[in-house]
Amino acid sequence: MSDSDTNRTINTVVRGIFIGGSLGAIASWFLDYPIERAVGFGMLCGVAATLTLKDRMESRNARKKDE
Secondary structure, eight states, X not given: OOXXXXXXXXXXXXXXXXXXXXXXXXXHHHHTOOHHHHHHHHHHXXXXXXXXXXXXXXXXXXXXXXO
């Protein structure tokens, strides 16, 4: 894994943390859920979603190279 791949992965994870935390905060306003838990859970889900998406994109690009 090169430095650019590592930086791209870190940027992707940080973006997922911010987006997930923001969605968790918004959900806490509407669902009457404690904001600390909602933001934490949103951040966790954001990281999982971005890593899953990154893995799917990498495997799709690898298949296209093989063809």
